[in-house]
Amino acid sequence: xxxxxxxxxxxxxxxxxxxxxxxxxxxxxxxxxxxxxxxxxxxxxxxxxxxxxxxxxxxxxxxxxxxxxxxxxxxxxxxxxxxxxxxxxxxxxxxxxxxxxxxxxxxxxxxxxxxxxxxxxxxxxxxxxxxxxxxxxxxxxxxxxxxxxxxxxxxxxxxxxxxxxxxxxxxxxxxxxxxxxxxxxxxxxxxxxxxxxxxxxxxxxxxxxxxxxxxxxxxxxxxxxxxxxxxxxxxxxxxxxxxxxxxxxxxxxxxxxxxxxxxxxxxxxxxxxxxxxxxxxxxxxxxxxxxxxxxxxxxxxxxxxxxxxxxxxxxxxxxxxxxxxxxxxxxxxxxxxxxxxxxxxxxxxxxxxxxxxxxxxxxxxxxxxxxxxx
Amino acid sequence: xxxxxxxxxxxxxxxxxxxxxxxxxxxxxxxxxxxxxxxxxxxxxxxxxxxxxxxxxxxxxxxxxxxxxxxxxxxxxxxxxxxxxxxxxxxxxxxxxxxxxxxxxxxxxxxxxxxxxxxxxxxxxxxxxxxxxxxxxxxxxxxxxxxxxxxxxxxxxxxxxxxxxxxxxxxx
Numbered sequence: 001x002x003x004x005x006x007x008x009x010x011x012x013x014x015x016x017x018x019x020x021x022x023x024x025x026x027x028x029x030x031x032x033x034x035x036x037x038x039x040x041x042x043x044x045x046x047x048x049x050x051x052x053x054x055x056x057x058x059x060x061x062x063x064x065x066x067x068x069x070x071x072x073x074x075x076x077x078x079x080x081x082x083x084x085x086x087x088x089x090x091x092x093x094x095x096x097x098x099x100x101x102x103x104x105x106x107x108x109x110x111x112x113x114x115x116x117x118x119x120x121x122x123x124x125x126x127x128x129x130x131x132x133x134x135x136x137x138x139x140x141x142x143x144x145x146x147x148x149x150x151x152x153x154x155x156x157x158x159x160x161x162x163x164x165x166x167x168x169x170x171x172x173x174x175x176x177x178x179x180x181x182x183x184x185x186x187x188x189x190x191x192x193x194x195x196x197x198x199x200x201x202x203x204x205x206x207x208x209x210x211x212x213x214x215x216x217x218x219x220x221x222x223x224x225x226x227x228x229x230x231x232x233x234x235x236x237x238x239x240x241x242x243x244x245x246x247x248x249x250x251x252x253x254x255x256x257x258x259x260x261x262x263x264x265x266x267x268x269x270x271x272x273x274x275x276x277x278x279x280x281x282x283x284x285x286x287x288x289x290x291x292x293x294x295x296x297x298x299x300x301x302x303x304x305x306x307x308x309x310x311x312x313x314x315x316x317x318x319x320x321x322x323x324x325x326x327x328x329x330x331x332x333x334x335x336x337x338x339x340x341x342x343x344x345x346x347x348x349x350x351x352x353x354x355x356x357x358x359x360x361x362x363x364x365x366x367x368x369x370x371x372x373x374x
Numbered sequence: 375x376x377x378x379x380x381x382x383x384x385x386x387x388x389x390x391x392x393x394x395x396x397x398x399x400x401x402x403x404x405x406x407x408x409x410x411x412x413x414x415x416x417x418x419x420x421x422x423x424x425x426x427x428x429x430x431x432x433x434x435x436x437x438x439x440x441x442x443x444x445x446x447x448x449x450x451x452x453x454x455x456x457x458x459x460x461x462x463x464x465x466x467x468x469x470x471x472x473x474x475x476x477x478x479x480x481x482x483x484x485x486x487x488x489x490x491x492x493x494x495x496x497x498x499x500x501x502x503x504x505x506x507x508x509x510x511x512x513x514x515x516x517x518x519x520x521x522x523x524x525x526x527x528x529x530x531x532x533x534x535x536x537x538x539x540x541x542x543x544x545x546x
Binding site for chain 2: 032311
C-alpha cells in the first residue's frame, strides 16, 4: 500500500548527487572522538576527587586533526575504554578497582575480560622465581585462580581475546596450548615449528588475533591458530616476539634507526632516523619513541614523541619520558608515587590525577602490557 | 586482536557507503549541509567505536545504525528546529493544494516534525519494521505507530491519495 511513497522517495534521492566524501576529515574526527573517550574514561576510572593538572602537548607535525569539521549538533559517543592497570606488591589496580593476587606481581597481560597477572614469591623478579601464580583479575575486580606456570616466559595474550597461550614440551618438540582465560580449560593445541630454541626452556609466544608468533634463537615464526599453518615471521628476530596489530617495533643502534615493521612480511611501515627505542600501542597504531634525553637522578626528564605509524605524524608529549606504558585500548599511562597521568597519543593532551592514598615510598609499580625481564 | 582499519581500508569503506548514507541522511534532515554533517559524524563515530564493529565488512551497517541514532539525538535537542534552514520549514497551510502543483516527497517530508520524518524514512525508505524503528529511535512501538499515522495524514494532504492512500497508516 505504500509502494508509491516508497518508490517516490527512492526516485527522488536517486537523482541526488552527494558531495564527494572527505575521508581525511572523517578519520581525524574519529580519532579525536576515540582519544577523547579513552582519556576521559581512563581518568574517571580512578575515582579521585580532583584533576589537578592538565598538560597539553603540542603538535609537532600536522596530524590532520586540526582541520576536523565541526561534527554538528551531535554529542560524543560512548566508547568502551580500559582503565589504567598496574600492580604494586600483591595489589592489582584496574582504575578504581583493587584486587589481590598471591605474592608479588611480576607482569600484567591484557585480555578482553580483564588482566592476566603473573606473580611469584621472589619479589616479582623473573630469574629464580620458581613456579609463578597465574590469576585473572576481571575488570570488575573479581579474580579467578588459574594455577601455576613454570618459571620462564609469560602467557601470550591479546587485549581483544579471552584466551591465553603458553608453549609446552611435547615429545621432542613443542606445542602451543591455548586456554580459556576464565577457566583455564584448553581450547586449542597447535604444533610449533621445530627450530633452534632461544634462551628459555620453551619458545616464547605472542598472540595477535588468530596468529601466534613464536620466537626462536635467531628467527621467529607465525602460526595460524585456526588452521595450524606455519610461516616465517620475517619482521621478527629471535627471542621474545612483540607484536601488536600485526606490527612490531625494531631499533638499531648501529643504524641509528627506530622502525615499525609488518611482523609477517618484514615490510617497513615507519622509519625514524634517530637513536632510541620504541613501544607500540596495543593495536599497533602508535609508536612511543624514547630517545636519550636529560636525566635527573637516573630518570629521564625530557619530553617524548608519539608517532602515528600509518601517517607518520607525531605529537610531542611534554612530560618526562620515563616510565610510560599503554592501557589496553591505547592511551598512554604512567603511574607515579602520588599521581597517575594518562595521555592521548593523537593529541598529546595529558591529564594528571592524584592517587589517594599515595603509593608506598619505594613502590615500583608494574604497568599492564609491559614485559618485565621476560 | 581486532585492529583498527588502516586508513586506506577505512577510506575505501567511506567512499563505498557514502552515497547511500547521504541519501538516507538527506531524507532524515532535509538539508544538504546537515546531511553531510550527519554522515561524517556517523562515520567518525563508527571509526571511534571500531572495537564493536570488528571488521571493515560490518562497517557500513554499523554506520547506518549510528547515523539513525545520531539523527535521533539531534532531533531530541530543543535547538534542532532553529538549526534547520528556514526555507525547509514549510507551513502546511501555505502548501499548494492544486494537484498539478504537488510537492516533491522530499519537500513534503520537510513539512513533518523531525520524529515523524524519521519514522517515515525508516519505515518506508529503509524498510524497517515498527519494532526496528522503535529501537532505532529509542521510543515505543506505539509512538512509532501514532507518528506514522500522523505523518501519513500530512503527506496525504500534500502528495495526494494516489501516493498515500486513505487506507494506510491507521494500522501501521
